[in-house]
Amino acid sequence: MQLKSLATAKMSAKAAALLAAGALTLTACGGGSSTPAASEGGVKLINAGKLTVCSDIPYEPFEFQKDGKTVGFDIDIANEVAKDLGAELNTVDSSFEAIETGTALTQCDVSISSISITDTRKSVMDFSTPYLDDDLTLVANTGSGIKSLDDAKGKKVGVQQATTGAEYAKDKGIEAQQFEDTGLLVQALQAGTVDAALGNQSVLGYAIKDDPKFKSVEDFATGEKLGIAVKKGNTAMLEKVNGTLKRLTDDGSLEKFKTTWFGQTAK
Structure with missing residues (x-):
């Protein structure tokens, strides 16, 4: 019962934060005086100079808090995407329900949270090339x-x-x-x-x-593959994300990240 109450409270807090962000987005779009998204390296960002990433925390070893900082396998990748955009990483803690339905992308540029690529999810968001079999x-x-x-x-x-x-x-x-x-x-x-x-x-x-x-x-053996999610039709961001994943694969960084967080077991 105690765990159930804690889960409900956490879910409510995350949901409330997401709804509040959504309300702000709708307000900005409704009055005709909305501020266009900032652009970094040809990619439009929700917040100027920042790559805003939605992630469900904690989800070790993908994303979790350590010494007051958000760290993990996904966060290492997110930092590299931000670096290639010349932007600062801004991580937003969101419920996975909001992430997997695409709702989180109303407040974030991308969602990186061990998201398995499925046909249902592909109908509401676009995915990068897979970065891990799971x-x-x-x-x-x-x-x-x-x-x-x-x-x-x-x-x-x-x-x-x-x-x-x-x-x-x-x-x-x-x-x-x-x-x-x-x-x-x-x-x-x-x-x-x-x-x-x-x-x-x-x-x-x-x-x-x-x-x-x-x-x-x-x-x-379900054949699951994980991908980074972007808003449907945001091809500019998708190209940047895929470019970073290719660089990390080609220079061996992605393999190093896997070894750091999973040992030798990850594929």
Whole structure:
């Protein structure tokens, strides 16, 4: 119950912030005196001199707070995109529901938050070239008796809401408990509130790597690939983002980022 209340409070806070930003955007557009977006290197930015990035925090090791700063694999990439634009990085904490529906792009130039590329999401936003392969996994307490997804039926399984993991659980007949972010999901797993968690290998594998009480019991080859999202039709920004990803791939930086945050397991 305590975790559920915390998740609800956090979701409400993020939703309120997003709605407020949306209201400001609508106000600016409605009076005929709206200020056009600032331009950096031929790309229009919402805020002059800043690349505003929406991200669901925490989602280790992609984005999380450490020593008062937002860090992680996605943040390293976001910093490189900002650098190529000659802009400062401005990270906005948004709910993943707002990110995966494209709503977050009303207040951000791009969304970088371990977003799996799906046909449904492609209908409301445009995606960069993929920057990471990330299939699903089922993680369970070693004393739970869960060794497969079939074993998990009838048990307490947690997922992050609005994710491919949540959709996969539903398709497989798992009545999962949904959490607003993976931080709360991992807390529930560690506290024993849930017996298992279903989600992306990168995040859940990172969360349990130093804890012998948990293990990955089954992987699911879903072919998921992660991409950076931009507003539908924003080809100038998309080209810049893809240019940065190509540079990072060609000079080996992307591989270094993967090793830093995932070890040798990321693809």
